Amino acid sequence: MSDQTLRTPFPERASAALKDTFLQQALGIATTKFIGLRQESFAGFPEGEALRDRARAVKEATLQKLDGYLAELADNVERLGGHVHWAATGEEAREIILRLCRDRGLRRVVKSKSMATEEIDLNKALEAAGVTPVETDLGEYIIQLAHEKPSHIIAPAIHKTKGQVAELFSKELKGHFAADPEVLTAAARKELRQKFLQADMGITGANFAVADTGTVVLVTNEGNGRMVTSLPRIHVAVMGIEKVIPSMTDLMLFLAILARSATGQKLSVYTTLVRGPRHPEELEGPEELHLILLDNGRSAQIAGKLREALYCLRCGACLNVCPVYRQIGGHAYGHTYPGPIGILLTAMLKGDRSVKELAHASSLCGACHEVCPVRIDIPRMLVELREGLDRDRIAPWGERLVFKMLGRVLGSPMLFGLAGRIGRVAQKPFVSDGRLTRLPLVFGRWTRSRDLPPVAAKTFTQRWKELQ
Amino acid sequence: MATREEMLGRIRREVRRAPGLFAASPAPRPAHPEEAAAALRREMMERWPAALARFQEELERVAGVFHRVASLAEVPGVIRDLARQRGARSVVGWEPAALGLDLRATLEPAGLSVTVAPPGGGESARLAHREAAAGAQIGVTGVDWALAETGTLILVSGSGRPRSTSLLPETHVAVFGKGHLLESLEQVGIMLEALHADAARSLSGAMINFITGPSRTADIELTLTRGVHGPKEVHAVFVEAL
Incomplete structure (x- = not known):
């Protein structure tokens, strides 16, 4: 941003x-x-709940031996003929990709949707170096044409109407396109097909990487992930270090719950397992595969308070x-x-x-x-x-002061009772329709965008006593 | 630029510092994957009819089209009809040895242009084949497995089995038999563990694709649209005699 x-x-x-x-x-x-x-x-999908528990356990187990699994992944990717790069920061990851482009004189890059490359702000760096990155996921393509940023992890352009997309395509793709998703999708298909066939380099993220087979896994619906990993001469995958999983058996577990959680599909249309660059007896596929393992603040949370976010x-x-x-x-x-x-x-x-x-x-x-x-x-x-x-x-100090005082009051039955009695009287001028809608002084910042229920006429303790 | 040793060293230090949130282990794997895979294949020889019914149901749910024919000799007829209905002129297919049939002999006399993948690699063959694949309206492949619970076709790339045949043409036709059917993702896991346990097979091809229906997107106002980059149609042809 x-x-x-x-x-x-x-x-x-x-x-x-x-x-x-x-x-x-x-x-x-x-x-x-x-x-x-x-x-x-x-x-x-009644077995889904148990699968979620197992998937959680696999993630935790992987973190407990993350160094070992990453070393295994790197060894296996290299055994298959791929190159592994280690990037401690986003800047290092960008530099690795720029150097690949520079050394090989590459100018045309196609990308499939990847949050990791958004995270490292790759497109701006590529453009500055004279390389044209083309986003090929339809949603990402739309927002790239509009010079915007994704607004949802899996539906990047949900903030745009079909009318806005039609206007954008008509201007950028030189033609007239009706505000109809079918027409607009067909236009993007035609335009991007040429880009796939001409590109020198394909850049992807990775949904998973399987340590013991050296496999990079991509999950997509449109097929752009397959294009990007099949047609250009070079495939570069950027993945956060936490995406590694131990085995193919584990992968099946994650596939069973990922698409269901994202879009409600049993599986996404395409799950692509990349096992190194093209093998010698194969006709198609990239000559070079580069896997970039990105840290960028992740390893500091292995033992940190945000561990679970990994x-x-x-x-x-x-x-x-x-x-x-x-x-x-x-x-x-x-x-x-x-x-x-x-x-x-x-x-x-x-x-x-x-x-x-x-x-x-x-x-x-x-x-x-x-x-x-x-x-x-x-x-x-x-x-x-x-x-x-x-x-x-x-x-800010004001906020910290308020919370400190609040902590005092809530921690003492005497102060809490006193505050209630004061509040019950003091709130009178501000109650309307049974809600506190506008408080004076600094408290007004709270009620500017929300209502508060007023302090009740009798406390719970009083009512409890009466009931007895 | 960070080196492997620096980054792994740092991660190792953090891992040692962290107690872990709870006791956890990865999913239990088959101890002898090749034996497990062989046992599963034997079991499926009994259970395939139910799996086939489920496969058809799930494939149709994701807008795939199911066909059933008695023998491989009837497959070209299916392709010919699809081509006629769509006004298609050219077909690209896997190498006859990989597909189990030679489409040229039957489709060329019907006026269709047919390109089949050559075995092996090579730069000039690659460029020639790509041009043919990009221009073809129908791509014909075999499958390695057909997964019933999701209606998914699983294809391993390799010699004579280019990855683009199921990707570039607007219509993908996949030919399969009862021996390809699997019931669950878990069983796919067993097959993939077995494939990787076998050193020769593990290097058979660099890409495995799971294909679950035609290409789709909902990126414009969440309106479901098919055929954004990959095929608009997926046809699975079950061959009884295969």
């Missing part, structure tokens, strides 16, 4: 999103549809159910990864300070924890993040 976006404080970005009526409508329709598809898919499969299910995401959409978060898991991943990649506002963009309702295919306890980590922001004095 551009620095410009981040200069606007989060509450203002969120307010702007709330006023965007089209965005509101599109988000409502999209997230509700995804929730329904996911529910339907798991309803007909289980994430990037399915997007937690976005769809989040009451905050459903209202503000992905762009307002201001970073590569939006939604509840995105807050944790942003803290992982850019440090706690970068989420001092976002850490509060959650109602802690637990819906994300409930739908996560590997049951990541996102609310627990959000609370720990908030705690850390206070402890490390990153949160």
Whole structure:
């Protein structure tokens, strides 16, 4: 996301999103549809719950020996004739790819959807070096033409109408295209087919990498992932170090729950297993395979408070159910990864300070924890993040003071009772229709965008005594 | 630039520092994958009819088309009909040895242009074949496994089995028999463990594709649209005698 976006404080970005009526409508329709598809898919799949537990256990087991599995993966990729690169930072990963392009004189790159390459802001670096990267996932292609950023992990262009896409295609692809998804998809197919056939290099992410076979796994629906790994001379895959899994047996477990969680499909249309570059007796496939293993803040969380976020499969299910995401959409978060898991991943990649506002963009309702295919306890980590922001004095002093006082009051029955009595009297001028809708002074910042239930006329203890 | 030793060393230090969230182990793997795979193949020789029914149901659910013919000799007829209905002029297919039949002998007399993949590799053969595959309207392949619970075709690339045959043409026709049927993803796991346990087979081809229906997207207003980059149609032809 551009620095410009981040200069606007989060509450203002969120307010702007709330006023965007089209965005509101599109988000409502999209997230509700995804929730329904996911529910339907798991309803007909009673073994799914046990598979989720097992998948979670595999992720945890892998982290417990992550160094060993990565070494095994690297050895096996090399045994198959691939090259393995180690990138401690996003900058190193970009430099590795730029050098590959430079050394081989490559100018045309096709990409299949990859959050890891978004994370390292690869496209900007390629363009600056005179290399043209073409995004080939339809949603990513649309937002690349529009010079925007993805707003949802698996549906990057859900914030755009078909009318807007038609207008964009008519301008950029020189022609007239009707506002019909069929027509627009056909136009993209035709345009991108040529790009696939001409490209020198294909860049992908990786959904998984199997350590004991050296296999890079891509899951897609459109077929662009297959094009990118079949036609260009060179395939570069960028993956976070946490994507490694031990075996093919484990892979089947993840495949059984990934698409169901993301789109409600039993399997995505294409699951592509890449086993090194083209073998000598094969007609097609890339001559060179480069696997870039990206750390970029991940290893520091192996023993850190965000460890569990390293289980994430990037399915997007937690976005769809989040009451905050459903209202503000992905762009307002201001970073590569939006939604509840995105807050944790942003803290992982850019440090706690970068989420001092976002850490509060959650109602802690637990819906994300409930739908996560590997049951990541996102609310627990959000609370720990908030705690850390206070402890490390990153949160503003006023906020820290309020919480300190609140802690005092809540920790003492005497003070708590006193505060209740004061509140019951003091709130009188501000109650309307049984709600506190406008508080004075600094408290007004709370009620500016939410109502509060008033302090009850009698405490629970009093009513309990009366009942007795 | 980080080296392998630096990065792994750092990860190792962190792993040692971390207690882990709970006791956990990876999924249990078959102890003797090749024996497990052989046993499964024997079992499927009994159970294939139910798996076939399920395969058809799931394939149709993802908008694939199911065909059933008595013998390989009837397959070209299916392709000829598909070509006629779609106005298709050219067909690309796997090498006759890999496919089990030579499409040229039967389809060329019917006025179709047929390109079959040559065995082995080579730069000029690659470029010539790519051009033919990109221009063909129908691609004909075999399969390695057909997964019933999801309606999925699984294809391992290799000599005479180019990966683009099931990708570039608008219509993909896959030919399979009862010996290819599997019931669950778990069984696919056993087959893949067995494939990798066998040193010769593990190097057979660099790509394995799971194909579950035609290419699709819902990226514009969540409207389901087929054939965005890959085939718009997938036809699975079950051959009784295979």
